Amino acid sequence: MAPCLRVAFAAGQFGGWRIERISAVRGDSLAHAPRLALLEGEETLSPPGAAWVLRGVTSNTRYTNRAELNALSAVQAGLHRPSATCAALIPIRKTQAWWDLAQDERRAIFEEQSHHIRIGQDYLPAVARRLHHCRELGEAFDFLTWFEYAPDAAAAFEDMVARLRDTPEWRYVEREVDIRLRRD
Amino acid sequence: MAPCLRVAFAAGQFGGWRIERISAVRGDSLAHAPRLALLEGEETLSPPGAAWVLRGVTSNTRYTNRAELNALSAVQAGLHRPSATCAALIPIRKTQAWWDLAQDERRAIFEEQSHHIRIGQDYLPAVARRLHHCRELGEAFDFLTWFEYAPDAAAAFEDMVARLRDTPEWRYVEREVDIRLRRD
Numbered sequence: 001m002a003p004c005l006r007v008a009f010a011a012g013q014f015g016g017w018r019i020e021r022i023s024a025v026r027g028d029s030l031a032h033a034p035r036l037a038l039l040e041g042e043e044t045l046s047p048p049g050a051a052w053v054l055r056g057v058t059s060n061t062r063y064t065n066r067a068e069l070n071a072l073s074a075v076q077a078g079l080h081r082p083s084a085t086c087a088a089l090i091p092i093r094k095t096q097a098w099w100d101l102a103q104d105e106r107r108a109i110f111e112e113q114s115h116h117i118r119i120g121q122d123y124l125p126a127v128a129r130r131l132h133h134c135r136e137l138g139e140a141f142d143f144l145t146w147f148e149y150a151p152d153a154a155a156a157f158e159d160m161v162a163r164l165r166d167t168p169e170w171r172y173v174e175r176e177v178d179i180r181l182r183r184d
Numbered sequence: 185m186a187p188c189l190r191v192a193f194a195a196g197q198f199g200g201w202r203i204e205r206i207s208a209v210r211g212d213s214l215a216h217a218p219r220l221a222l223l224e225g226e227e228t229l230s231p232p233g234a235a236w237v238l239r240g241v242t243s244n245t246r247y248t249n250r251a252e253l254n255a256l257s258a259v260q261a262g263l264h265r266p267s268a269t270c271a272a273l274i275p276i277r278k279t280q281a282w283w284d285l286a287q288d289e290r291r292a293i294f295e296e297q298s299h300h301i302r303i304g305q306d307y308l309p310a311v312a313r314r315l316h317h318c319r320e321l322g323e324a325f326d327f328l329t330w331f332e333y334a335p336d337a338a339a340a341f342e343d344m345v346a347r348l349r350d351t352p353e354w355r356y357v358e359r360e361v362d363i364r365l366r367r368d
Contacts, residue, residue: 004319061286064286064287065286065289101250102245102253103246103248138188
């Protein structure tokens with residue numbers, strides 16, 4: 001994987017993605033805006049006049065073991081596929097109780113109890129995904145996950161999101177917003 | 185543990201710590217300066233005119249399991265003990281090869297092969313320690329570790345640092361600077 005890539009999601013009048021809806025799953029929502037720009041690297045320093053900007057950075061894996069990483073790498077797809085005209089941005093903040101757990105406790109809840117990696121794998125390569133960390137940046141959320149998929153994978157995507165929200169891991173989610181987008 | 189605390193180490197003419205020496209252990213050193221200020225939270229936004237500033241943030245544990253965390257918590261000491269007039273700031277950057285490893289591979293090198301946690305524990309409570317993460321901040325280093333100890337623990341501290349540098353984990357360190365300080 002490449003070194004940390006800075007990313008900014010800027011909602012406003014500009015950007016390649018049209019925002020279809022913004023739903024508060026848990027906690028406060030975000031203001032509605034017509035479009036979203038996905039900015040990377042130097043572009044993030046001066047986002048266009050925005051309703052809101054969420055910043056994050058790609059980083060190393062935190063729970064995935066070697067066997068899981070190899071299995072994912074064999075099937076996962078990258079971003080920017082021409083067919084993937086649907087996207088979702090799901091910012092999440094976890095509770096302090098989650099962050100106070102030890103590494104083995106977080107791993108057990110994440111995978112052995114909640115099957116987070118295994119559930120995601122059921123939807124590869126149809127759903128492409130990039131995780132951005134933002135807890136250390138002092139942002140309002142801990143993670144920003146960006147998903148891209150084709151319209152014919154939309155039902156599968158809903159299924160995946162519903163399965164994840166029904167896991168023990170999600171008891172530690174204290175804020176979640178679900179933003180759906182289309183490229184036009 | 186408290187939520188992420190932003191910290192800045194500012195070297196220059198000001199600050200509560202006198203810099204005794206700065207050594208390059210691997211890779212480039214940092215410029216010498218007479219004093220170091222340890223700034224926290226809002227203070228980090230406007231460090232005094234500085235020769236250099238290293239920024240980091242405290243965060244959750246990444247490798248420590250529950251049994252290890254309990255063992256550490258039972259004996260470790262906090263910062264700011266009046267007797268702890270010696271300090272060390274050791275900024276480290278690891279190789280891309282390290283960050284490309286899966287979580288189980290990094291854990292195995294970190295503890296099962298290198299005994300990083302166990303070595304540190306041998307010097308508790310004499311050596312107090314706070315780890316700051318900075319890879320996600322786009323800084324030149326990945327970690328800034330701050331240690332405080334009394335003068336009569338100085339030989340033990342040297343011993344600890346030497347043992348850690350002799351581990352398999354340290355093969356993944358590509359830059360390391362060792363800064364020693366006294367409070368006066």
